[in-house]
Amino acid sequence: MTGAADLFLLLAVIIAASKTGGSLAARIGQPAVFGELAMGIILGPTVLGLQSWPVFAAPAIHETVAALAQLGMIFLMFLAGLETDLAAMLRVGLVAVVGAVGGVILPVLAGYWVSRTFGYGLYESWFIGVVLAATSVSITAQTLIELGQLRSLEGTAILAAAVVDDVLGLLALAAVVAMAPSGSGAEPGIWVGLVRVAAFFGAVALVGWVGVERVAHLALRLPVREGLFAFGAVVALFFAWLAEAWGGVAAITGSYVAGVLFSQSSHRHQLEERFHAVSYGFLVPVFFISVGLDADARAIGDGWIFGITIAVVAILTKFLGAGLGAKIGGFQWLQAWRFGIGMISRGEVALIVANIGLAAGVIGASVFTIMVLMTLVTTLATPVLLRLVFRGAGIPGASGRAPV
Helix, strand or coil, X not given: CCHXXXXXXXXXXXXXXXXXXXXXXHHCCCCHHHHHHHHHHHHCCCCCCHHHCHHHCCHHHHHHHHHHHHHHHHHHHHHHHHCCCHHHHHHCHHHHHHHHHHHHHHHHHHHHHHHHHCCCCHHHHHHHHHHHHCCCCHHHHHHHHHHCCCCCHHHHHHHHHHHHXXXXXXXXXXXXXXXXXXXXXXXXXXXXXXXXXXXXXXXXXXXXXXXXXXXXXXXHHCCCCCHHHHHHHHHHHHHHHHHHHHHXXXXXXXXXXXXXXXXXXXXXXXXHHHHHHHHHHHHHHHHHHHHHHCCCHHHHCCCHHHHHHHHHHHHHHHHHHHHHHHHHHCCCHHHHHHHHHHCCCCHHHHHHHHHHHHHHCCCCHHHHHHHHHHHHHHHHHHHHHHHHHCCCCCCCCCCCCCCC
Protein backbone atom coordinates (compact mmCIF):
# COMPACT_ATOMS: atom_id res chain seq x y z
CA MET A 1 0.00 0.00 0.00
CA THR A 2 1.36 3.43 -0.88
CA GLY A 3 2.18 6.13 1.65
CA ALA A 4 -0.58 8.31 0.23
CA ALA A 5 -3.15 5.57 0.80
CA ASP A 6 -1.97 5.18 4.41
CA LEU A 7 -2.42 8.94 4.86
CA PHE A 8 -5.97 8.68 3.52
CA LEU A 9 -6.75 5.96 6.05
CA LEU A 10 -5.31 8.01 8.94
CA LEU A 11 -7.33 11.07 7.92
CA ALA A 12 -10.47 8.94 7.73
CA VAL A 13 -9.82 7.68 11.28
CA ILE A 14 -9.09 11.21 12.55
CA ILE A 15 -12.24 12.75 11.08
CA ALA A 16 -14.46 9.87 12.22
CA ALA A 17 -12.97 9.99 15.73
CA SER A 18 -13.37 13.77 15.91
CA LYS A 19 -17.03 13.73 14.99
CA THR A 20 -17.72 10.75 17.26
CA GLY A 21 -16.04 12.49 20.19
CA GLY A 22 -17.89 15.72 19.48
CA SER A 23 -21.22 13.93 19.31
CA LEU A 24 -20.62 12.07 22.59
CA ALA A 25 -19.61 15.30 24.33
CA ALA A 26 -22.73 17.06 23.11
CA ARG A 27 -24.86 14.23 24.52
CA ILE A 28 -23.51 14.87 28.02
CA GLY A 29 -23.94 18.62 27.77
CA GLN A 30 -20.34 19.61 26.97
CA PRO A 31 -19.01 21.55 23.95
CA ALA A 32 -18.18 19.30 21.02
CA VAL A 33 -14.57 20.50 21.10
CA PHE A 34 -14.10 18.83 24.51
CA GLY A 35 -14.94 15.43 23.06
CA GLU A 36 -12.76 16.05 20.02
CA LEU A 37 -9.74 16.91 22.16
CA ALA A 38 -10.37 13.96 24.49
CA MET A 39 -10.54 11.64 21.49
CA GLY A 40 -7.18 13.01 20.34
CA ILE A 41 -5.63 12.01 23.68
CA ILE A 42 -7.03 8.49 23.32
CA LEU A 43 -5.60 8.15 19.82
CA GLY A 44 -2.27 9.74 20.81
CA PRO A 45 0.79 8.22 22.51
CA THR A 46 -0.77 8.54 25.97
CA VAL A 47 -3.18 5.65 25.20
CA LEU A 48 -3.24 4.04 21.74
CA GLY A 49 -0.21 5.63 20.05
CA LEU A 50 -1.95 5.66 16.67
CA GLN A 51 0.84 7.43 14.80
CA SER A 52 3.41 4.83 15.89
CA TRP A 53 1.48 1.98 14.28
CA PRO A 54 3.44 0.59 11.30
CA VAL A 55 0.79 1.62 8.81
CA PHE A 56 0.98 5.26 9.98
CA ALA A 57 4.65 5.48 10.97
CA ALA A 58 6.05 7.22 7.87
CA PRO A 59 7.44 10.71 8.74
CA ALA A 60 5.79 12.16 5.64
CA ILE A 61 2.38 11.17 7.03
CA HIS A 62 3.10 12.92 10.33
CA GLU A 63 4.30 16.04 8.53
CA THR A 64 1.20 16.15 6.34
CA VAL A 65 -1.17 15.77 9.28
CA ALA A 66 0.70 18.51 11.16
CA ALA A 67 0.44 20.82 8.14
CA LEU A 68 -3.29 20.15 7.79
CA ALA A 69 -3.73 20.85 11.51
CA GLN A 70 -1.97 24.20 11.07
CA LEU A 71 -4.27 24.96 8.16
CA GLY A 72 -7.25 24.06 10.35
CA MET A 73 -6.09 26.59 12.97
CA ILE A 74 -5.72 29.28 10.33
CA PHE A 75 -9.17 28.67 8.84
CA LEU A 76 -10.77 28.45 12.29
CA MET A 77 -9.38 31.85 13.27
CA PHE A 78 -10.34 33.32 9.90
CA LEU A 79 -13.92 32.24 10.64
CA ALA A 80 -13.67 33.76 14.11
CA GLY A 81 -12.59 37.01 12.47
CA LEU A 82 -15.54 36.87 10.08
CA GLU A 83 -17.90 36.60 13.05
CA THR A 84 -16.27 39.50 14.92
CA ASP A 85 -18.19 42.73 15.40
CA LEU A 86 -15.45 45.33 14.85
CA ALA A 87 -17.51 48.19 16.29
CA ALA A 88 -18.10 46.17 19.46
CA MET A 89 -14.39 45.31 19.60
CA LEU A 90 -13.51 49.00 19.63
CA ARG A 91 -16.00 49.53 22.48
CA VAL A 92 -14.20 46.94 24.62
CA GLY A 93 -10.72 48.20 23.77
CA LEU A 94 -9.84 49.24 27.33
CA VAL A 95 -11.08 45.96 28.79
CA ALA A 96 -9.06 44.01 26.21
CA VAL A 97 -5.83 45.89 26.87
CA VAL A 98 -6.02 45.90 30.69
CA GLY A 99 -7.22 42.29 30.74
CA ALA A 100 -4.41 41.16 28.45
CA VAL A 101 -1.79 42.96 30.56
CA GLY A 102 -3.09 41.33 33.76
CA GLY A 103 -3.22 37.97 31.99
CA VAL A 104 0.47 38.25 31.08
CA ILE A 105 2.04 39.75 34.21
CA LEU A 106 0.56 37.34 36.79
CA PRO A 107 1.37 34.09 34.89
CA VAL A 108 4.94 35.24 34.19
CA LEU A 109 5.63 36.08 37.83
CA ALA A 110 3.88 33.00 39.21
CA GLY A 111 5.52 30.69 36.67
CA TYR A 112 8.94 32.08 37.59
CA TRP A 113 8.33 31.74 41.34
CA VAL A 114 6.97 28.19 41.15
CA SER A 115 9.80 27.05 38.88
CA ARG A 116 12.45 28.51 41.16
CA THR A 117 10.76 26.82 44.11
CA PHE A 118 11.13 23.48 42.31
CA GLY A 119 14.83 24.14 41.73
CA TYR A 120 14.92 25.29 38.12
CA GLY A 121 17.50 27.83 36.96
CA LEU A 122 16.99 31.58 36.65
CA TYR A 123 16.52 31.88 32.90
CA GLU A 124 14.68 28.58 32.58
CA SER A 125 12.23 29.76 35.25
CA TRP A 126 11.64 33.08 33.50
CA PHE A 127 11.06 31.22 30.26
CA ILE A 128 8.51 28.90 31.87
CA GLY A 129 6.70 32.04 33.03
CA VAL A 130 6.71 33.36 29.47
CA VAL A 131 5.18 30.11 28.19
CA LEU A 132 2.45 30.42 30.83
CA ALA A 133 1.72 33.98 29.64
CA ALA A 134 0.78 32.80 26.13
CA THR A 135 -2.86 32.70 25.09
CA SER A 136 -4.41 30.95 22.12
CA VAL A 137 -8.08 31.65 21.51
CA SER A 138 -8.65 29.12 18.73
CA ILE A 139 -10.25 26.65 21.19
CA THR A 140 -12.08 29.48 22.96
CA ALA A 141 -13.36 30.84 19.66
CA GLN A 142 -14.70 27.42 18.65
CA THR A 143 -16.44 26.97 22.01
CA LEU A 144 -17.95 30.46 21.89
CA ILE A 145 -19.24 29.75 18.39
CA GLU A 146 -20.93 26.58 19.69
CA LEU A 147 -22.45 28.54 22.57
CA GLY A 148 -23.56 31.39 20.28
CA GLN A 149 -21.44 33.85 22.30
CA LEU A 150 -18.62 34.79 19.93
CA ARG A 151 -20.13 38.22 19.29
CA SER A 152 -21.04 38.85 22.91
CA LEU A 153 -19.13 41.59 24.75
CA GLU A 154 -17.02 38.96 26.49
CA GLY A 155 -16.29 37.06 23.29
CA THR A 156 -15.37 40.24 21.43
CA ALA A 157 -13.09 41.36 24.26
CA ILE A 158 -11.35 37.97 24.37
CA LEU A 159 -10.56 38.09 20.66
CA ALA A 160 -9.28 41.66 20.93
CA ALA A 161 -7.19 40.81 24.00
CA ALA A 162 -5.59 37.89 22.17
CA VAL A 163 -3.99 40.33 19.74
CA VAL A 164 -2.63 42.44 22.62
CA ASP A 165 -1.46 39.27 24.38
CA ASP A 166 0.48 38.26 21.26
CA VAL A 167 2.40 41.55 21.22
CA LEU A 168 3.18 41.38 24.96
CA GLY A 169 4.24 37.76 24.56
CA LEU A 170 6.64 38.75 21.78
CA LEU A 171 8.26 41.33 24.05
CA ALA A 172 8.62 38.89 26.96
CA LEU A 173 9.97 36.14 24.69
CA ALA A 174 12.53 38.41 23.05
CA ALA A 175 13.67 39.71 26.43
CA VAL A 176 14.15 36.29 28.08
CA VAL A 177 15.83 34.63 25.08
CA ALA A 178 18.14 37.61 24.65
CA MET A 179 19.14 37.53 28.34
CA ALA A 180 19.78 33.80 28.51
CA PRO A 181 23.50 32.87 28.50
CA SER A 182 22.88 30.09 25.97
CA GLY A 183 20.83 32.28 23.86
CA SER A 184 20.58 33.64 20.87
CA GLY A 185 21.89 36.67 19.26
CA ALA A 186 19.97 35.54 16.23
CA GLU A 187 16.70 36.30 17.94
CA PRO A 188 15.38 39.81 17.20
CA GLY A 189 15.77 42.42 19.91
CA ILE A 190 12.81 43.97 21.65
CA TRP A 191 12.78 47.14 19.58
CA VAL A 192 13.21 45.27 16.32
CA GLY A 193 10.29 43.07 17.35
CA LEU A 194 8.16 46.13 18.08
CA VAL A 195 8.94 47.64 14.69
CA ARG A 196 7.97 44.37 12.98
CA VAL A 197 4.67 44.22 14.84
CA ALA A 198 3.93 47.86 13.97
CA ALA A 199 4.81 47.24 10.33
CA PHE A 200 2.49 44.23 10.18
CA PHE A 201 -0.51 46.03 11.62
CA GLY A 202 0.24 49.08 9.48
CA ALA A 203 0.18 46.92 6.36
CA VAL A 204 -3.07 45.32 7.50
CA ALA A 205 -4.68 48.73 8.05
CA LEU A 206 -3.52 49.84 4.61
CA VAL A 207 -5.03 46.78 2.94
CA GLY A 208 -8.31 47.35 4.77
CA TRP A 209 -8.32 51.01 3.82
CA VAL A 210 -7.60 50.33 0.15
CA GLY A 211 -10.64 48.13 0.12
CA VAL A 212 -11.16 44.44 0.69
CA GLU A 213 -14.77 45.04 -0.28
CA ARG A 214 -13.94 46.09 -3.84
CA VAL A 215 -11.53 43.23 -4.42
CA ALA A 216 -13.98 40.70 -2.94
CA HIS A 217 -16.66 42.01 -5.26
CA LEU A 218 -14.30 41.59 -8.20
CA ALA A 219 -13.44 38.03 -7.13
CA LEU A 220 -17.13 37.17 -6.97
CA ARG A 221 -17.59 38.34 -10.56
CA LEU A 222 -14.70 36.33 -11.99
CA PRO A 223 -15.83 33.63 -14.47
CA VAL A 224 -14.47 30.85 -12.25
CA ARG A 225 -15.99 28.53 -9.68
CA GLU A 226 -15.77 29.61 -6.03
CA GLY A 227 -13.74 32.71 -6.82
CA LEU A 228 -14.79 34.38 -3.55
CA PHE A 229 -13.74 31.39 -1.45
CA ALA A 230 -10.40 31.21 -3.26
CA PHE A 231 -9.79 34.91 -2.69
CA GLY A 232 -10.65 34.59 1.01
CA ALA A 233 -8.29 31.61 1.36
CA VAL A 234 -5.50 33.52 -0.39
CA VAL A 235 -5.85 36.49 1.96
CA ALA A 236 -6.12 34.31 5.10
CA LEU A 237 -3.02 32.30 4.19
CA PHE A 238 -1.03 35.35 3.08
CA PHE A 239 -1.84 37.23 6.27
CA ALA A 240 -0.92 34.14 8.32
CA TRP A 241 2.47 34.08 6.61
CA LEU A 242 2.87 37.83 6.93
CA ALA A 243 2.11 37.77 10.66
CA GLU A 244 4.78 35.18 11.39
CA ALA A 245 7.45 36.07 8.84
CA TRP A 246 7.14 39.84 9.03
CA GLY A 247 5.21 40.71 12.18
CA GLY A 248 6.85 38.18 14.48
CA VAL A 249 3.47 37.16 15.94
CA ALA A 250 1.49 33.93 15.64
CA ALA A 251 0.17 32.97 12.20
CA ILE A 252 -3.34 32.64 13.65
CA THR A 253 -3.24 36.35 14.53
CA GLY A 254 -2.77 37.13 10.85
CA SER A 255 -5.63 34.91 9.71
CA TYR A 256 -7.89 36.31 12.43
CA VAL A 257 -7.13 39.88 11.35
CA ALA A 258 -7.86 38.88 7.74
CA GLY A 259 -11.25 37.59 8.86
CA VAL A 260 -11.93 40.85 10.71
CA LEU A 261 -11.26 42.79 7.49
CA PHE A 262 -13.71 40.59 5.60
CA SER A 263 -16.27 40.93 8.40
CA GLN A 264 -16.80 44.49 7.17
CA SER A 265 -17.62 43.27 3.66
CA SER A 266 -21.13 42.75 2.32
CA HIS A 267 -19.94 39.28 1.21
CA ARG A 268 -19.23 38.14 4.76
CA HIS A 269 -22.07 35.63 5.00
CA GLN A 270 -21.18 34.04 1.67
CA LEU A 271 -17.61 33.54 2.87
CA GLU A 272 -18.83 32.07 6.17
CA GLU A 273 -20.94 29.46 4.40
CA ARG A 274 -18.08 28.39 2.15
CA PHE A 275 -15.43 28.27 4.88
CA HIS A 276 -17.69 26.46 7.37
CA ALA A 277 -18.02 23.44 5.13
CA VAL A 278 -14.35 22.85 4.36
CA SER A 279 -13.18 23.88 7.85
CA TYR A 280 -15.57 21.93 10.08
CA GLY A 281 -15.94 19.03 7.70
CA PHE A 282 -12.21 18.41 7.27
CA LEU A 283 -9.51 20.75 8.57
CA VAL A 284 -10.70 21.68 12.08
CA PRO A 285 -11.21 18.01 13.13
CA VAL A 286 -7.61 17.31 12.12
CA PHE A 287 -6.46 20.24 14.26
CA PHE A 288 -8.36 19.16 17.38
CA ILE A 289 -7.25 15.52 17.15
CA SER A 290 -3.63 16.54 16.47
CA VAL A 291 -3.45 18.30 19.86
CA GLY A 292 -3.77 14.89 21.54
CA LEU A 293 -1.52 13.19 19.01
CA ASP A 294 1.33 15.54 19.97
CA ALA A 295 1.22 14.87 23.73
CA ASP A 296 2.66 11.92 25.62
CA ALA A 297 1.88 11.98 29.35
CA ARG A 298 4.24 9.03 29.91
CA ALA A 299 7.28 11.13 28.98
CA ILE A 300 7.19 13.29 32.12
CA GLY A 301 8.96 10.74 34.31
CA ASP A 302 9.50 12.10 37.82
CA GLY A 303 8.24 15.55 36.95
CA TRP A 304 4.57 14.87 37.66
CA ILE A 305 4.32 17.02 40.78
CA PHE A 306 5.85 20.00 39.02
CA GLY A 307 3.72 19.33 35.95
CA ILE A 308 0.48 19.22 37.94
CA THR A 309 1.47 22.31 39.91
CA ILE A 310 2.36 24.31 36.80
CA ALA A 311 -0.92 23.31 35.10
CA VAL A 312 -2.94 24.51 38.12
CA VAL A 313 -0.91 27.72 38.28
CA ALA A 314 -1.44 28.25 34.54
CA ILE A 315 -5.23 28.03 34.92
CA LEU A 316 -5.53 30.14 38.07
CA THR A 317 -3.13 32.93 37.10
CA LYS A 318 -4.60 33.51 33.66
CA PHE A 319 -8.13 33.41 35.07
CA LEU A 320 -7.33 35.79 37.92
CA GLY A 321 -4.93 38.07 36.07
CA ALA A 322 -7.07 38.53 32.97
CA GLY A 323 -10.33 38.53 34.93
CA LEU A 324 -9.24 41.18 37.41
CA GLY A 325 -7.79 43.21 34.56
CA ALA A 326 -11.12 43.07 32.76
CA LYS A 327 -12.88 44.17 35.93
CA ILE A 328 -10.54 47.14 36.26
CA GLY A 329 -11.17 47.89 32.58
CA GLY A 330 -14.90 48.21 33.17
CA PHE A 331 -16.54 44.77 33.02
CA GLN A 332 -19.00 43.55 35.64
CA TRP A 333 -17.79 40.64 37.77
CA LEU A 334 -19.55 37.90 35.79
CA GLN A 335 -18.31 39.36 32.50
CA ALA A 336 -14.79 39.62 33.94
CA TRP A 337 -14.75 35.98 35.05
CA ARG A 338 -16.03 34.86 31.66
CA PHE A 339 -13.26 36.90 30.07
CA GLY A 340 -10.64 35.38 32.38
CA ILE A 341 -11.77 31.83 31.61
CA GLY A 342 -11.78 32.55 27.88
CA MET A 343 -8.10 33.49 28.10
CA ILE A 344 -6.99 30.28 29.88
CA SER A 345 -6.25 28.11 26.84
CA ARG A 346 -2.56 28.21 25.80
CA GLY A 347 -2.96 26.17 22.62
CA GLU A 348 -0.48 26.34 19.77
CA VAL A 349 0.94 29.71 20.84
CA ALA A 350 2.45 28.18 23.99
CA LEU A 351 3.77 25.27 21.93
CA ILE A 352 5.45 27.70 19.53
CA VAL A 353 7.07 29.57 22.43
CA ALA A 354 8.18 26.31 24.08
CA ASN A 355 9.72 25.14 20.80
CA ILE A 356 11.71 28.36 20.57
CA GLY A 357 13.02 27.87 24.10
CA LEU A 358 13.98 24.26 23.38
CA ALA A 359 15.79 25.22 20.17
CA ALA A 360 17.62 28.09 21.92
CA GLY A 361 18.71 25.83 24.78
CA VAL A 362 16.82 27.83 27.41
CA ILE A 363 14.69 24.85 28.50
CA GLY A 364 15.37 21.12 28.39
CA ALA A 365 13.38 18.27 26.89
CA SER A 366 11.63 17.35 30.15
CA VAL A 367 10.44 20.91 30.73
CA PHE A 368 9.28 21.05 27.12
CA THR A 369 7.14 17.92 27.66
CA ILE A 370 5.64 19.45 30.80
CA MET A 371 4.81 22.61 28.84
CA VAL A 372 3.06 20.50 26.19
CA LEU A 373 0.94 18.76 28.83
CA MET A 374 0.20 22.07 30.58
CA THR A 375 -1.01 23.33 27.21
CA LEU A 376 -3.20 20.27 26.81
CA VAL A 377 -4.72 20.62 30.31
CA THR A 378 -5.57 24.29 29.79
CA THR A 379 -6.97 23.52 26.36
CA LEU A 380 -9.21 20.80 27.77
CA ALA A 381 -10.31 22.88 30.76
CA THR A 382 -11.33 25.96 28.80
CA PRO A 383 -14.42 24.62 26.96
CA VAL A 384 -15.76 22.95 30.11
CA LEU A 385 -15.39 26.11 32.19
CA LEU A 386 -16.82 28.32 29.45
CA ARG A 387 -19.90 26.10 29.28
CA LEU A 388 -20.40 26.58 33.03
CA VAL A 389 -20.02 30.37 33.15
CA PHE A 390 -22.15 30.98 30.05
CA ARG A 391 -24.97 28.71 31.26
CA GLY A 392 -28.25 30.57 30.89
CA ALA A 393 -26.71 33.42 28.88
CA GLY A 394 -28.86 34.70 26.03
CA ILE A 395 -27.52 34.47 22.51
CA PRO A 396 -26.45 37.89 21.18
CA GLY A 397 -27.75 39.26 17.89
CA ALA A 398 -25.42 37.32 15.62
CA SER A 399 -25.89 33.60 15.67
CA GLY A 400 -23.09 31.13 16.17
CA ARG A 401 -23.50 27.71 14.67
CA ALA A 402 -22.48 24.69 16.64
CA PRO A 403 -21.01 22.18 14.24
CA VAL A 404 -20.18 18.79 15.69
